[in-house]
Amino acid sequence: MLKVNNNIANNYASYRGPNFRGLSVGPAAAKVLDKVGSLQSPGQRLIFGVSALVLQPVLDIMNPWVDKDTKETSAIRSVAKAIVSTATGVVIREACILGTNAILNSKNLASKLPEVVLKDTKHSAGVIGTLMGLGIMMFTNFLLDAPWTNAFTNMLLKHHKSNTEPAGNDTAPAQQTPPAIQPNTITPPKQGDISSLSQVNRRVLKWA
Numbered sequence: 118m119l120k121v122n123n124n125i126a127n128n129y130a131s132y133r134g135p136n137f138r139g140l141s142v143g144p145a146a147a148k149v150l151d152k153v154g155s156l157q158s159p160g161q162r163l164i165f166g167v168s169a170l171v172l173q174p175v176l177d178i179m180n181p182w183v184d185k186d187t188k189e190t191s192a193i194r195s196v197a198k199a200i201v202s203t204a205t206g207v208v209i210r211e212a213c214i215l216g217t218n219a220i221l222n223s224k225n226l227a228s229k230l231p232e233v234v235l236k237d238t239k240h241s242a243g244v245i246g247t248l249m250g251l252g253i254m255m256f257t258n259f260l261l262d263a264p265w266t267n268a269f270t271n272m273l274l275k276h277h278k279s280n281t282e283p284a285g286n287d288t289a290p291a292q293q294t295p296p297a298i299q300p301n302t303i304t305p306p307k308q309g310d311i312s313s314l315s316q317v318n319r320r321v322l323k324w325a
Contacts, residue, residue: 158247166203197269214246
């Protein structure tokens with residue numbers, strides 16, 4: 118846990134706090150840093166996931182090298198990935214920590230553990246549970262995160278397209294009815310009848 122010297126916090130008028138290259142840390146900031154430093158792995162994963170959920174889709178939308186459809190698809194996939202991975206990460210880490218804490222508090226099981234582990238059961242449960250969660254998530258990333266992310270992405274894309282496409286817009290090409298074939302109404306001339314021929318053709322036939 119991060120600790121900042123607060124012994125002189127009562128005399129805040131003359132207190133400037135530790136200075137890190139020009140950055141002064143006062144009592145209020147020290148309390149915030151203490152709380153952040155005391156977060157266990159599930160809380161840290163939640164903060165990381167929320168940051169990714171806020172920032173990554175914005176970066177996808179602002180990408181100047183791709184077209185609009187690619188931007189929207191990338192942003193939607195980033196949202197789905199952030200939600201799914203954060204949910205599974207937090208749940209698995211928290212479950213591992215709770216399970217480890219239950220084992221450490223069990224008299225029968227705790228008697229078989231080293232003394233250094235039982236010295237601070239809360240801290241040990243956080244460390245062991247985090248390591249167990251990381252090991253488990255090496256497999257759940259492929260077994261859970263990947264398929265769930267794809268399914269969630271497809272669902273969001275379908276919902277997005279249904280809201281952006283105008284009503285009644287059918288993307289399938291319209292089927293056109295071919296024109297009806299008219300029956301042959303031309304009557305061929307009778308044998309020896311040249312009355313229907315042009316004047317030039319009649320003359321040629323007479324000279325032949």
